[in-house]
Amino acid sequence: MSTESDAPGRKTVRKAFLKFYRQWPTFGDDSDERAFAEWQALQHSEREAAASLLPAFLSFSAMKGQTVKFAASTYLKERRWQEVPEGMEATTGPSIAATFGKAWMAERFIRLADPCARLPPLTRFQESEIAGGRADRKALWRERMQKMGWPAVNAMHEQAVRYPGRGVRVSPQTVLLSADFEQVRVDGNLWRAWEAEHHAHGYPWLPDTGRVEWVYFPPISDEDGPKAALAAFFDRLERIGRTSGAAAQ
Structure with a gap:
């Protein structure tokens, strides 16, 4: 007792x-x-x-x-x-995540969890094109979101193209969040499904991966595909607390 x-x-x-x-x-x-x-x-x-x-x-x-x-x-x-092999110490501080690797992608999704940045209004020319039926307002706003809504994500993309060997600094928490990420073949069906999910949210899509043929994404466990996987990742991120290890770029 x-x-x-x-x-x-x-x-x-x-x-x-x-x-x-x-x-x-x-x-x-x-x-x-x-x-x-x-x-x-x-x-x-x-x-x-x-x-x-x-x-x-x-x-x-x-x-x-x-x-x-x-x-x-x-x-x-x-x-x-x-x-765990002897001598393989636990990660206790920030580490460098390889471009397009598990932790790099987890850091990218952590940054996508931030609200869209405040966007400038459409230009007069764009409003004129919309009024004349030559442009679609939703499409223009989506394009603007992709280019300016998540600058920290676009910074990762730019670095991945210009300096792919640099990687990005991430926290131990980010490494843990990426532990169950799964490989997706570039330009495969699942890759296209993830691209469509990004497009639906107005998120910027990944840049050219160069020679990298496989990129990591949150695991898909049901027929809802990327939509459910993304929601599950964001939910888990919210529950355990967001700890982004990104260094100033």
Whole structure:
């Protein structure tokens, strides 16, 4: 039977668990109770190892081409952090994400989560073209949004074309958010579906990827395709808190 003196200890354990759990790739779609039960079953030193080695575990899984989709309870019960090779330290600070790679794309979507910037009004010439039936207002506004609505995203695109080897600085949180991203072939059907989804929102689309044939996007788990995947990513971003690691370009 619990006693009053036990409460602070349980609160501390719960707080540490939530800090770990909110970084798990399937957070929100997972079983909180099951994961917490496994967390409580661990020794204090094991909890510390499970939490501190999580970024390294996700990075190691990505290096092997594996997507982490299993529950946090499985990670804890099977002590999966022990799979991390000795010497492979957890990411504790900003890192450079390769252009068009997982973390680079996650950073890009994080920036797209920002509201569209305030746009200047259409020009007199454009208004004249609309009045004469030679232009469509919605199309002109969409084009304006793509060019000026998300300047931080366009800055990434410009750098990707001019200096593809530079990459972009991202936070450990961004690396974690990208852990379950999946490859999409450039110019393939799914690529076109993602392009259409960007167009529907007025988002700027990706620039020429050069020799890169595969680019990473949020995972698609149902028939709704990119629309549902994008909504799920933004929802997860909102729930865990946005921590963009972008450096000033």
